[in-house]
């Protein structure tokens with residue numbers, strides 16, 4: 001696959017060099033330059049749509065912001081192409097980041113509506129703010145493209161655009177194949193799981209919006225210089241739709257898809273001109289036909305086909321990884337204490353003054369009948385729910401007010417009652433997402449592939465490989481997670497949680513849905529995890545497993561702690577027997593038998 005990408009970039013470079021040599025006239029060259037500008041927008045938008053899974057239908061608004069900023073900076077302040085475009089990127093990037101804010105509350109179609117509204121507002125402001133934008137007449141007299149005061153010839157400007165598209169495609173490719181790209185894909189597939197692995201979902205979404213906005217801003221500024229004239233009717237809602245179509249048609253999330261999409265949608269109207277009044281009909285029909293035949297977009301579908309025809313190895317060599325014990329060696333197990341933890345949902349008290357103490361290094365089981373408040377307890381200590389009263393301390397640190405990803409970064413990792421895997425990522429990638437909080441290379445490091453980035457990525461891969469060996473999944477490392485059998489999915493979730501290098505691991509009903517043999521294997525694994533120096537809080541219904549592994553058992557009933565002691569003592573506690581069986585006649589032992 002790597003060789004294929006190298007070939008793709010070589011081909012793109014060759015096309016960009018050859019086109020100006022072969023183009024017959026200025027009109028042809030100008031059209032190709034328009035494609036380069038649209039390509040830059042599409043490549044940036046792909047980060048938002050393809051990686052982060054968010055739809056923006058306001059990209060023309062950001063394109064316009066970039067165009068007006070670039071034009072105004074050039075006309076009024078005499079800035080050259082580069083400085084004006086940097087200004088355009090900053091202005092559009094700031095608006096893009098602000099546009100990410102609504103995504104905290106609204107997603108999907110609602111977010112798309114917010115972006116449409118944004119595009120309409122920009123269009124309207126461009127019309128009404130006459131003193132700045134020239135209103136409906138627009139801005140003319142934009143100076144020709146120049147660098148440091150020297151005018152750029154048509155070919156020199158072409159070179160700037162071609163290099164920009166090439167570098168934007170390369171940067172987006174590098175971003176995708178870094179911890180940031182994995183985090184974006186993770187947030188798109190399961191935000192809940194991503195947050196529990198230390199990924200700030202809002203930050204990642206803001207980054208994606210800002211990247212898409214900045215590229216649109218730069219493209220807008222280039223457009224203003226190319227056209228020498230801009231007016232509001234150049235940046236309409238239908239342009240936003242076209243930009244989105246470029247990404248989807250070419251193949252969202254693929255490296256070259258948006259470039260191919262931009263090319264097709266720049267040239268298609270030209271080609272279809274011969275159909276005269278049927279031009280729009282032909283345009284729509286062709287798009288429909290392509291999307292129906294190639295639902296993953298052109299390059300997306302070709303990529304899937306290639307993977308099917310030439311499948312790589314299914315697994316990885318277990319010996320290649322870093323042993324789990326080495327990965328987790330530098331931390332100490334953490335203790336956890338809750339004081340009078342109370343959680344109310346309206347009139348219902350799900351947890352009532354629950355005080356639990358998990359000692360560092362122990363395996364602590366939390367049990368209770370259905371509806372006793374176990375999941376509420378787990379969701380509260382991991383930051384998903386806010387307590388109505390009381391508090392949680394992780395090794396003495398008060399967790400009040402700390403967000404889910406912040407708590408994860410303090411060393412608390414968790415699995416989920418209903419597994420929350422990143423289904424469209426491979427098993428190995430799932431575990432690598434768990435290493436996100438330990439990357440120190442930063443965004444520039446990821447885009448430039450610095451030596452530090454290469455070193456840390458290799459270490460992350462080695463850690464993930466070692467953890468897959470630890471949970472026995474090396475043989476399926478390159479499979480997509482959604483194709484794993486249920487038992488393997490549970491193990492993968494544990495490996496992924498361990499990749500955060502936790503000090504306390506919360507296992508939420510890990511035996512649910514497992515076969516007897518798988519439960520026996522789970523028992524061994526829980527002991528091994530504790531042996532690595534990780535405290536374990538185990539929420540379970542399966543009494544055999546609890547009695548076999550737990551050092552301490554806490555029992556919840558109607559949201560209250562009714563017992564907390566060694567397993568044998570709890571087993572004989574009359575209150576526990578009463579809670580479970582409604583009378584003193586039965587004992588937990590019987591269920592275990």
Ligand SMILES: Nc1ncnc2c1ncn2[C@@H]1O[C@H](COP(=O)(O)OP(=O)(O)OP(=O)(O)O)[C@@H](O)[C@H]1O
Pocket residue numbers: 345348349350368369370371372373374375376377
């Ligand atoms: N988000 C919520 N909104 C409203 N009520 C909730 C919510 N989550 C839990 N509850 C209620 O709180 C009580 C405790 O539920 P919880 O899921 O914590 O119990 P549990 O011990 O985990 O049960 P189970 O073993 O069935 O998973 C239940 O009455 C449940 O209906």
